[in-house]
Amino acid sequence: MDFTFTEEQQAAAEAARGVFAGVAPDGVPSPALTRGAVADDFDRALWARLADADLLSLLLDAEYGGAGLDAIALCLVLRESAKVLARVPLLESCAAAAAVQAYGGQELKAGLLAAAGRGQVVLTVASHGRTGHDPAELAVTARQDGDAWILDGVQTAVPWAHNADYTLVPAHVPAHMPAHTGADRTLLALVPRVHESVVLAEQVSTTGERLAELRLESARIAARDVIDAEGAWEWLRRLLTTGTCALALGLGENVLRMTGEYTGKREQFGFPVASFQAVAVQAADRYIDLRAMEATLWQAAWRLASGTQGALPASGDVVVAKIWASDGVRRIVQTAQHLHGGFGADVDYPLHRYHAWAKHLELSLGPAAAHEEILGDLLAAHPLG
Structure with missing residues (x-):
């Protein structure tokens, strides 16, 4: 497999970086200090900028005003959105529109997709069941x-x-x-x-x-x-899950960057704490987590985008990505909190927001142990070699 991104995919990521450049994750009140939700609506101004940059229509075909790109391009954009904790239904709306395009009837597609790509119609997906623990x-x-x-x-x-x-x-x-x-x-x-x-x-x-x-x-x-098409829900569920792994990767990358900057400036005994072996080893372990999260994410996204048959079904690659994303994002924010010391708990500093989002992503993905059991069943049903 070749994980080199195409020019079109790289252009989508570059456009996303431009749109998200001015977004400040510390501009939202702390959930702990807010009665109820932090806001009644998502960031409509940011949503309009995403529409103007044609980032809401990435997965749509040209006849609906889209770029005709794939899950890899969407994950690249989601990765950038998570670095700033963008408060928009980017994953849900794009994934729902993609499912309608792939499996919906012509009347539904004609009436919905172009408007969704322009941001005029907002979509979301109900994917957590009755309790959050059942299908x-x-x-x-x-x-x-x-x-x-x-x-x-x-x-x-x-x-x-x-x-x-x-x-x-x-x-x-x-x-x-x-x-x-x-x-x-x-x-x-x-x-x-x-x-x-x-x-x-x-x-x-x-x-x-x-x-x-x-x-x-x-x-x-x-x-x-x-x-009412066979495989539609399974396809959508895999896309949502892979997109959530992309969010975890982007969040983790920015948290590790923040940690590196802080430990490089914070001094103890006349030296930056980043130069201490105990700090450097912890940061290096989290870097390894990020690289594993990245490799497994692109493997899963590539399988979704290409439809390539492998020794395991595509669900196996998605499960592996979930294992690393769920465990990895938790370890990254925990280490960041530890290395920031008391400063990491300061609600005037944005790390607490990243910690809350990381916990939400971890809960959305589910425990790694449960995914490992699923992977074991897949390996038993599809023995390698």
């Missing part, structure tokens, strides 16, 4: 009723749901449902925020951002707004 596709059931689908169930911790125009919701169609034969299957329903059968209850994330419990009470969704 998202089992939290909502769907049954067909004439030319529509009826959805019932609850999804928790839906990001940006209070502000997005539509939420892409995975729903379970049991095999015993009327007019359905064969095995259970999962469809994706595009649920509007304003709907008589949709109830949003406020939740607050570890980062202090506003989430929502999405409750569907016999919500009637037109068939044209439903994606």
Whole structure:
């Protein structure tokens, strides 16, 4: 495999660096000092700049005003966004639009994608299930009723749901449902925020951002707004997970940079603390974490982008990336807090924000031990050599 980025991918990353250059992560109040969420809405001004730079349409085809790029390009942009803790639904909206393009009907694509690429329509995804610990596709059931689908169930911790125009919701169609034969299957329903059968209850994330419990009470969704295609949810879930790993990498890189700058200036006994062996070894270990996170991320993104068949299914590469991202980002921020000393806990210094975001990403990805069990099952089912 060749991890050299194309000119188009590098141009996307360069454009992202330009857009995010003026974003200050310390401009948001500390969650610990704020009652409720830190803000009612995402950063609309930043969202407009992303749209102007054509970064919201990266994955869309030219007919929808997009660049026709792939998951690698999106991950490069997400990596830059995480360095400044950008408060925008970049991953969710781009991933949802990509799923609609890959699996949706022509009417849905024509009515939605161009507007999403221009930032005029904001999308998000319900991917955490009823409790955050159960499969998202089992939290909502769907049954067909004439030319529509009826959805019932609850999804928790839906990001940006209070502000997005539509939420892409995975729903379970049991095999015993009327007019359905064969095995259970999962469809994706595009649920509007304003709907008589949709109830949003406020939740607050570890980062202090506003989430929502999405409750569907016999919500009637037109068939044209439903994606009933095999593999659509699995494809979207892999893209979301890989994008989250990219966020963890970008966050970790900036935290290690901050740590290097601080320990290079902070002196003890007349010497910078960075020159002490105990400090240097810890920082070096975290650098190794970053390089492993980077290698496994690009492997997973490359598999998604290329569709290349390997000894293991693409889900195996995604699982490996999750293992390193989940454990790695936790170790990086913990070491940064330790090496910053008491200064790292100062809420006037942005490290506490990175720590909160890192914990949120770690929780979103899930524990590395659970992913290692999944990887073991995959290796047992697909023995190498």
